[in-house]
Amino acid sequence: MRHIISLLMENEAGALSRVAGLFSARGYNIESLSVAPTEDPTLSRMTIVTSGSDAVIEQINKQLNKLVDVAALIDLSEGEHLERELMLVKVRADGTVCEEIKRVTNVFHGRVIDESNSTCTIELTDTCAKLDGFLQAIGRDLILETVRTGASGIGRGDRILKL
Amino acid sequence: MELTGAEILIRCLQEEQVEYVFGYPGGAVLFIYDALFQQDKVKHILVRHEQAAVHAADGYARSSDKVGVAFVTSGPGVTNAVTGIATAYMDSTPMVVISGQVPTGAIGEDAFQEVDAVGITRPCVKHNFLVKDVKDIASTIKKAFYLAKSGRPGPVLVDIPKDVSNHKTTFEYPASVSIRSYHPAGKGDSAQIQRAVRMLLEAKRPMIYAGGGVVLSDASAQLTDLVRLLGFPCTNTLMGLGGFPASDKHFVGMLGMHGTYEANMAMQHCDVLLAVGARFDDRVIGNVEHFAEIPRRIIHIDIDPSSIAKRVKVDLPIVGDVKLVLDELLDVLRSSRQTLDAAAMGAWWKQVEDWRAMGGGLRYRNSPEIIKPQFVLERLHEVTGGNAFITTDVGQHQMWTAQYYKFDQPRRWITSGGLGTMGFGLPAAMGVQMANPGVTVACVTGEGSIQMNIQELSTCKQFRLPIKVILLNNGYLGMVRQWQEFFHGNRYSETYMDALPDFVRLAEAYGHVGMRIEKPADVESALKEAFARKDDLVFMDFRTDPTENVYPMVPGGKGLSQIILSEEL
Numbered sequence: 001m002r003h004i005i006s007l008l009m010e011n012e013a014g015a016l017s018r019v020a021g022l023f024s025a026r027g028y029n030i031e032s033l034s035v036a037p038t039e040d041p042t043l044s045r046m047t048i049v050t051s052g053s054d055a056v057i058e059q060i061n062k063q064l065n066k067l068v069d070v071a072a073l074i075d076l077s078e079g080e081h082l083e084r085e086l087m088l089v090k091v092r093a094d095g096t097v098c099e100e101i102k103r104v105t106n107v108f109h110g111r112v113i114d115e116s117n118s119t120c121t122i123e124l125t126d127t128c129a130k131l132d133g134f135l136q137a138i139g140r141d142l143i144l145e146t147v148r149t150g151a152s153g154i155g156r157g158d159r160i161l162k163l
Numbered sequence: 164m165e166l167t168g169a170e171i172l173i174r175c176l177q178e179e180q181v182e183y184v185f186g187y188p189g190g191a192v193l194f195i196y197d198a199l200f201q202q203d204k205v206k207h208i209l210v211r212h213e214q215a216a217v218h219a220a221d222g223y224a225r226s227s228d229k230v231g232v233a234f235v236t237s238g239p240g241v242t243n244a245v246t247g248i249a250t251a252y253m254d255s256t257p258m259v260v261i262s263g264q265v266p267t268g269a270i271g272e273d274a275f276q277e278v279d280a281v282g283i284t285r286p287c288v289k290h291n292f293l294v295k296d297v298k299d300i301a302s303t304i305k306k307a308f309y310l311a312k313s314g315r316p317g318p319v320l321v322d323i324p325k326d327v328s329n330h331k332t333t334f335e336y337p338a339s340v341s342i343r344s345y346h347p348a349g350k351g352d353s354a355q356i357q358r359a360v361r362m363l364l365e366a367k368r369p370m371i372y373a374g375g376g377v378v379l380s381d382a383s384a385q386l387t388d389l390v391r392l393l394g395f396p397c398t399n400t401l402m403g404l405g406g407f408p409a410s411d412k413h414f415v416g417m418l419g420m421h422g423t424y425e426a427n428m429a430m431q432h433c434d435v436l437l438a439v440g441a442r443f444d445d446r447v448i449g450n451v452e453h454f455a456e457i458p459r460r461i462i463h464i465d466i467d468p469s470s471i472a473k474r475v476k477v478d479l480p481i482v483g484d485v486k487l488v489l490d491e492l493l494d495v496l497r498s499s500r501q502t503l504d505a506a507a508m509g510a511w512w513k514q515v516e517d518w519r520a521m522g523g524g525l526r527y528r529n530s531p532e533i534i535k536p537q538f539v540l541e542r543l544h545e546v547t548g549g550n551a552f553i554t555t556d557v558g559q560h561q562m563w564t565a566q567y568y569k570f571d572q573p574r575r576w577i578t579s580g581g582l583g584t585m586g587f588g589l590p591a592a593m594g595v596q597m598a599n600p601g602v603t604v605a606c607v608t609g610e611g612s613i614q615m616n617i618q619e620l621s622t623c624k625q626f627r628l629p630i631k632v633i634l635l636n637n638g639y640l641g642m643v644r645q646w647q648e649f650f651h652g653n654r655y656s657e658t659y660m661d662a663l664p665d666f667v668r669l670a671e672a673y674g675h676v677g678m679r680i681e682k683p684a685d686v687e688s689a690l691k692e693a694f695a696r697k698d699d700l701v702f703m704d705f706r707t708d709p710t711e712n713v714y715p716m717v718p719g720g721k722g723l724s725q726i727i728l729s730e731e732l
Contacts, residue, residue: 009344010344014281014293015295016310017285018285021285021286023288035728059469059473059474062468062469063469065468066467066468066469068289068290068310068344068345069344070344071343071344
């Protein structure tokens with residue numbers, strides 16, 4: 001099953017490779033991983049999207065917690081949470097195609113952020129599944145580039161991950 | 164007054180009461196060795212290969228409960244040390260390895276003797292550090308020792324670039340340390356412990372399975388009290404040997420791939436299993452699905468949550484320091500009014516005794532013509548009064564030693580269990596002897612393993628280490644040969660050790676005493692003669708039966724009750 005794990009770790013050189021290395025060394029899946037410093041510059045917040053059986057997910061959580069640089073961890077998918085991913089898509093678009101793209105973009109609440117004679121670039125922020133849906137709606141033939149950040153997640157309401 | 168980074172490092176080691184450092188100098192650690200030279204509190208043991216430095220520090224730590232310390236230089240110094248570090252990691256040895264690094268300005272430029280030490284060791288250390296500022300040396304060393312020793316112990320590497328070891332700053336060693344992202348477990352959950360006691364007392368076919376965590380936590384006394392109080396059968400893993408006295412009537416021997424029939428059968432058929440500081444690894448319970456075929460309730464005590472429910476489902480996890488958990492468990496047990504089902508216990512013990520009889524115990528057919536390795540180990544146990552510190556290498560000799568040298572005390576049995584590192588025994592014995600001057604130390608080895616670090620005979624000479632090397636020389640990489648015999652149609656691919664050196668003359672060339680023993684009748688007298696030489700390293704080349712196999716055996720991937728007994732039984 002798909003899980004979103006969120007963690008706070010020391011913002012130090014090498015911390016990211018400890019997490020990435022753990023996943024490859026133990027053969028865990030990693031669908032996406034996004035990381036950036038928080039309001040406290042000594043801490044980074046990481047969101048990992050992974051999948052596996054309950055036993056594997058339990059091990060992933062425990063192994064991550066065991067890393068000395070990991071300060072706090074939450075499996076967001078165990079409760080109410082929000083997830084968002086940012087995507088930039090450049091499509092081949094001239095004349096009539098461009099209008100159709102814009103229509104689809106509006107349906108998905110995206111924005112066109114760049115246009116040229118032959119291309120059109122769309123920014124879209126939503127759940128991973130919605131982004132997949134958008135790509136499907138546009139169709140692979142028209143897509144020139146896809147850039148996705150990987151999911152960022154946060155708990156709903158009082159579910160807070162903080163030191 | 165300002166000190167150089169190197170001087171600060173040495174002062175830190177003094178503060179940590181480090182007595183010995185095992186190491187090998189080189190370009191990137193020149194300043195460190197210079198600072199070492201100018202003091203005499205921290206003594207240095209010069210090995211002949213960096214792998215041996217780390218194994219020696221490992222043997223030192225395992226036999227003393229102190230943190231082992233090793234120094235290596237950058238590049239090949241670090242890569243040579245990796246096998247030793249991985250060995251320590253797999254067996255949870257507290258250790259701090261200091262490695263030199265090229266100067267900070269040269270990092271990343273493929274400088275001479277540069278490797279990414281932190282990157283290369285990352286998967287086999289508890290934690291590691293690259294110190295980029297001389298001001299961070301003292302606090303980093305403090306953290307390194309704290310991390311190495313606390314919680315589940317393990318090796319910590321501190322990589323120090325050459326320029327940092329020569330920069331100056333004021334020295335102040337932190338009085339205490341706290342790491343906000345690191346909280347090792349202490350006491351166990353009291354409610355869980357109470358549940359555990361109820362579950363144990365309800366058992367009809369109970370079993371206690373204890374591993375290296377008991378030794379690491381110094382909880383042998385607690386475990387022994389618990390087993391005797393409950394009257395349950397107790398088995399040890401390879402790493403746990405000595406954690407419970409082998410001469411106790413509750414002991415059913417080691418379990419696992421080369422464990423006793425009764426230990427493996429009791430493990431498979433018990434209804435309540437108490438696992439203490441053990442991790443259900445593949446060499447212990449074999450096939451996980453087969454193990455799960457018979458339902459049993461499992462209580463698992465371990466300091467590392469990730470060891471719990473990793474390979475088998477656990478009904479009652481207790482995360483905590485084994486010693487503290489057992490202390491509390493004993494208190495609850497002593498005040499409990501619940502009683503054991505005496506009839507069920509009687510029937511269970513009868514079953515265990517039946518298995519013991521069916522398995523025939525550990526038995527081999529002795530011979531008047533050719534030396535049986537098991538015979539040497541039985542005589543070794545007798546001649547040393549069962550009190551020696553024994554290190555081993557890896558293979559058949561290791562399993563026979565585990566089976567036949569009955570350990571009654573912890574920290575006497577020093578072996579590479581997790582990683583299975585050939586070449587471990589001799590350097591580990593050096594560390595054991597340094598930590599325990601005056602005690603009897605023997606390294607049981609094979610002609611394959613001993614050649615992987617035989618250069619250390621030179622270190623032993625320099626530091627006058629009177630280790631007894633018990634070489635069980637059967638001319639084969641015996642364990643691999645055994646698997647080839649069982650599972651590969653007797654095709655002995657590359658397991659015959661041709662062109663062996665004359666070990667007696669080799670020992671003599673290093674300045675030691677060498678003995679060759681070829682007849683069973685000479686085994687005991689030779690051992691007595693060797694162990695009477697208190698000040699000499701004696702290298703004993705026992706020519707043993709090349710066809711002997713280790714029994715019992717649970718073949719890889721099979722279940723515990725699918726155990727193969729000796730064909731002679």
